[in-house]
Amino acid sequence: MYRLTFFIMSLMLSPIALAADAESAKTDGDAIALLSQYKALNKSLANNQFKRPLVLNSTETPEQLKGEIYAVIKYPFATVSTALNNPANLCGALILHVNVKYCRAVNSESGPVLNLNIGKKYNQELAETYPAAFNYREITKSADYFLVGLKAAEGPLGTRNYQISIEATPLKNNQTFLHFTYAYSFGFAGRTAMKGYLATIGKDKVGFTVASRQPNNEVKYIQGVRAIVERNTMRYYLAIEAYVAGLNYPADKQLEKRLQLWYDGTEQYPRQLREVGREEYFVMKRKEIQRQNAS
DSSP states (O other): OHHHHHHHHHHHSOHHHHHHHHHHHHHHHHHHHHHHHHHHTHHHHHSSTTSSSEEEEEEEOSSEEEEEEEEEESSOHHHHHHHHSOHHHHHHHHTTSTTEEEEEEEEETTEEEEEEEEOOSSOOOGGGSEEEEEEEEEEEEETTEEEEEEEEEEOGGGEEEEEEEEEEEEETTTEEEEEEEEEEEEOHHHHHHHHHHHHTTTTTOOOSSEEEEOTTOOEEEOOSHHHHHHHHHHHHHHHHHHHHHHTTSOGGGHHHHHHHHHHHHHHTSHHHHOOSOHHHHHHHHHHHHHHHHHO
């Protein structure tokens, strides 16, 4: 029955018009769904620990960690869409993250690929870092919605199945509602590496989710692997936000402004995100970006 109906419709509509209508219906539905999420989160966006319209969630299963952020950003949707629907621009954003040492967008037979190198929070030779190839896909794009995704089969320390997605839709007053997701899986080697990290240098680090409140009003935040994914989700989100904000400045000022915005953003949450000093971060990133641009 469905095939017959489709055949009859195809006689009435050109293939181009039919495809356009189908795509329009799909993106309209996606935009409506994201706006519904915005309405559901309205109270949390207005009143939260971040002191900005932002909600962060995280989940842990036996094999996967996932962090996601919903946020209102004060930039028009057209600006956000143009900035983030581009592999090279995404590299310009991701390199702001303190652990991303290199990012280069290249074309392959299967489409654009972002070649990333992940490393420590100090200067490193690329040979000392972990390479990861992220396949880029523009999943959906319209006048009021877009969704882009990045996937990598393998990552550092036995982690795998990395997935990064960004979707957005316009709001009133030239603002945009953005949903960022960061997730990955891990096997025995990855879990072992995480346990080692959490037992040593990561033992005192915390995430953003409140685990408990003490009688003296002291807040206890979650620790462990969910804290890891929450910190990284926030760092990546701040990188995306800083990249978009940099577009408001002259081309020769954008890089320095983005570095400043990313670092200042992390300093709003020193308990979770402070890792390096301001000057140390600036010097390191200038070198890494120079290396990235020269390759």
